[in-house]
Each structure stands twice: as structure tokens, then as C-alpha cells.
Amino acid sequence: MSTATSKVRTAMVIGGGIAGPVAATALLKAGILATVYEAYPSLAEGIGGGLALAPNGLAALGIIGADAAVRVLATPVTGTVMAVGENTRRLPSLAGVEPLQIIGRGDLHRVLHDRAVESGVRFEYGKRLVGVTEAPDSVTARFDDGTAATADVLIGADGVRSTVRTLIDPKAPGAAYTGMLGFQGYVDAGPDLDPEPGVMTFAFGKRAYYLFWKMADGRVTWGANLPSKQYMSLAEARAVPAGQWLRTLRDTYAGDRPGELLANRTTAEDLDITGAIHIMPPVPHWYRGRMVLVGDAVHAPSNSTGQGASLAIESSIQLARCLRDLPDATSAFRAYEGLRRERVERITKRGARTNSAKTPGPVARKAMHALMPIFFKVMNLEKVMGWEQRYRIDWDAPAVIGTSVVAEVS
Numbered sequence: 001m002s003t004a005t006s007k008v009r010t011a012m013v014i015g016g017g018i019a020g021p022v023a024a025t026a027l028l029k030a031g032i033l034a035t036v037y038e039a040y041p042s043l044a045e046g047i048g049g050g051l052a053l054a055p056n057g058l059a060a061l062g063i064i065g066a067d068a069a070v071r072v073l074a075t076p077v078t079g080t081v082m083a084v085g086e087n088t089r090r091l092p093s094l095a096g097v098e099p100l101q102i103i104g105r106g107d108l109h110r111v112l113h114d115r116a117v118e119s120g121v122r123f124e125y126g127k128r129l130v131g132v133t134e135a136p137d138s139v140t141a142r143f144d145d146g147t148a149a150t151a152d153v154l155i156g157a158d159g160v161r162s163t164v165r166t167l168i169d170p171k172a173p174g175a176a177y178t179g180m181l182g183f184q185g186y187v188d189a190g191p192d193l194d195p196e197p198g199v200m201t202f203a204f205g206k207r208a209y210y211l212f213w214k215m216a217d218g219r220v221t222w223g224a225n226l227p228s229k230q231y232m233s234l235a236e237a238r239a240v241p242a243g244q245w246l247r248t249l250r251d252t253y254a255g256d257r258p259g260e261l262l263a264n265r266t267t268a269e270d271l272d273i274t275g276a277i278h279i280m281p282p283v284p285h286w287y288r289g290r291m292v293l294v295g296d297a298v299h300a301p302s303n304s305t306g307q308g309a310s311l312a313i314e315s316s317i318q319l320a321r322c323l324r325d326l327p328d329a330t331s332a333f334r335a336y337e338g339l340r341r342e343r344v345e346r347i348t349k350r351g352a353r354t355n356s357a358k359t360p361g362p363v364a365r366k367a368m369h370a371l372m373p374i375f376f377k378v379m380n381l382e383k384v385m386g387w388e389q390r391y392r393i394d395w396d397a398p399a400v401i402g403t404s405v406v407a408e409v410s
């Protein structure tokens, strides 16, 4: 544990998803005692779905010593393909960076939790934050079970529908709905569909976007982004029987190859309903007083970027670094926002552009077909993706106010 130069000695981290455990572990490394308060009654193991961690996110996990355990459980993506109807094209990849790593959400939660506990972080479950009481030198969190806790600072790692965000600023924008609902299915397709191992395909179907890859056990995982004018929270979407969703998915992907097969072969037991897909508009106030936001609570870039979890990890580490090096909470939060805002907003803009391409009208779809080869010819991959994926945090370098860094490349 290194010694913090800051007056901040204790932190409450609200949310035990991805950003929360990483922030708490990094805070301990920085010499600040952190406790995680999670609304769920226990570690959410067995939760469905997988996500891809980008090289920048994995490198940030390396700072808290959690990268190796992720690699053990993850499947590397060694190639990517874009498919517009029958027209497929292998996408170029960046030289000299490790592949994306796909890991089950439950596995990732377990790894981050275990690493945090090993470092000395305490977790309290069944603690839903409902309010705060602020004092000049501390902040007190109030939970829905009637209990309370006090620390020098409170970190909102409470996801896209953050309570802390509205406690910081009651006028803060909420997460915007992308117009798509998320699903993940697992299919034993046998010889009818046998994608190259390690290759992820991004497919633009007739009516909807989907992606798929082969898992280590031989099954194919696919993710559906179902256009839906009607917004549904996760609970609302899960209240609809899986069989009913499957009928909608089969209609939506009818005629797409291999979308139709994937939808037809998915059973109700093998369908995960992941709910509305969100994107965060810019949040005017990242912090106020002794409270600050991290992860999806302040910058959910939407699933189209493949960067949500990685950015949440990076921000958590940078926040801990700033709290270590700056003399007080306000200056640490300012330095943190300076390090992060430009980068996350730029990636979110890329996500918004991809989201519109996922739901094109028939004319735009035709244009996509025609333009795909030209697009790949003129695309400068290093310029588009290099700055995102080569971002590295120098943990040992002292954090200072006023650094606006889009790509801190070492």
C-alpha cells in the first residue's frame, strides 16, 4: 500500500459491479480505506451474458493485479468480421496490442470481487443507497435498510441509472435509450454453423444488428440488438416470457444468414434478456462536494463501442490515483475529470454513430453494402482505434490538475 498525500483517508463506494470493486482496490493501493456497498443481497454470480474487454481495459486491470485471472477465464478474439447481409469482410486489426478478451459477466464480477477482498476491501450487500447527509469534513450515506455509513468521500459506481448522479445534481440528465433491447443466446448449431474459433462477426441483418462467436465449449454465442420503440427496463423486459421474446427475435431475423438459424435454434432456457441498451449524454457535473461519479454512472458509451467496462475500469484507477496525489477531494475530483472527460465523450460519440448504423432504413442499408469496400480501403485503423486501445495509465506518475488526456500512451 503506498501512502496517499491526500487528506482523504476513507471512501464509500456505491455499487459492486465492475467500477466499484476496481475503484475500491485501487483506492486501497493508494492508501485510502474503501468499503463497497451493493444493493443486491449477494455477489451476482451466475448472471448471464459475456462482455469483451479491450486491451486498454485489461492493461488498467493489470495495475490492481486482476488481469491474469481474467485472461485465464476469457476467450481471446483473434479476428473480427463485418457482415452486411451476405457480404462479409474480415476487419483489419491493430498491430502490437493483445486481442479483445470475452469473459462471462458473472466470472468478471467474481474475479474483481475476489481481488478486492484479497487486497482488504470490505463488501456490504443488501445496501441500496437512498440518500446522503453532507458535512464539511465527511459524507454520510443512508441505505434502504435504515442503516447509514460515513466516510471522507462517496464514490458513485452505481451504474447507468445512478442514484448518486441525481444526489450530485438533481437536474443531471438520465441515460438515453438507444432504441434497442439486448439479448444473448447460446446455440449448439453443430455443422450447420461452425464459425472459425476466436473470430467475432458483427452482422447487419435486414431488420436488426447482431453479433456472434464460437465459445470454448463449441457452442455459438450470439447477441441481438432488437429495435424497439418501446423502452423497457431490465425488470420489465424480464417479466415478458422468454418464449415470447424468441418469437419476436425469430420474426426479426427471418431471412438473415445465419441470424435466422441462431434465433430458431435458441431455446427459452438459453436466452438471456439483458434489457434496454443505454447511452449517457454528457454529464455536466461529475462531482460535487465529497461525492463523485465513476463508470456507467457518468459515461456509459453504449455496447456498440465494446468499451463500457474498459472505460469504467480506467476511470476507477485514475480516480484513485488522483485521490492519492491531490491534497483534497475537490482538487482530486477536478484532476480526475480533466483526465477522463474528453476521452470518454469521444468514445461515446463513436458509439452513437455505430448505433445509428445498427438500425438503418432500406436506403441506408443499400448504401452500406455499396460503401463497405471503399470504407475499409480508406479507413485509417490506427487513427480510429489506436488511441482508444493503446491508452495506458502510468500509476506511479503523480496526478496533477489540468491534464486533458485523450490517449495517455506509454
Ligand SMILES: Cc1cc2nc3c(=O)[nH]c(=O)nc-3n(C[C@H](O)[C@H](O)[C@H](O)COP(=O)(O)OP(=O)(O)OC[C@H]3O[C@@H](n4cnc5c(N)ncnc54)[C@H](O)[C@@H]3O)c2cc1C
Pocket: 014, 015, 016, 017, 018, 019, 020, 037, 038, 039, 040, 050, 051, 052, 053, 054, 127, 128, 129, 130, 157, 158, 159, 160, 161, 162, 163, 182, 183, 274, 276, 277, 278, 294, 295, 296, 297, 300, 302, 303, 306, 307, 308, 309, 310, 311, 312
Ligand atoms: C447488452 C450489453 C452488452 C455490453 N457489452 C459490453 C462489452 O462487450 N464490452 C464492454 O466493455 N462493455 C459492455 N457493456 C457495458 C458494460 O456492461 C458496462 O459499461 C459496465 O457494466 C459498467 O460497469 P459499472 O460498474 O459502472 O456499472 P454496473 O456494472 O451496472 O454496476 C453498477 C452496480 O451498482 C449497483 N447499484 C445500483 N444502484 C445502487 C444503489 N442505489 N445502491 C447500491 N448499489 C447500487 C448495481 O446493483 C450494480 O451492481 C455492455 C452492456 C450491455 C447492456
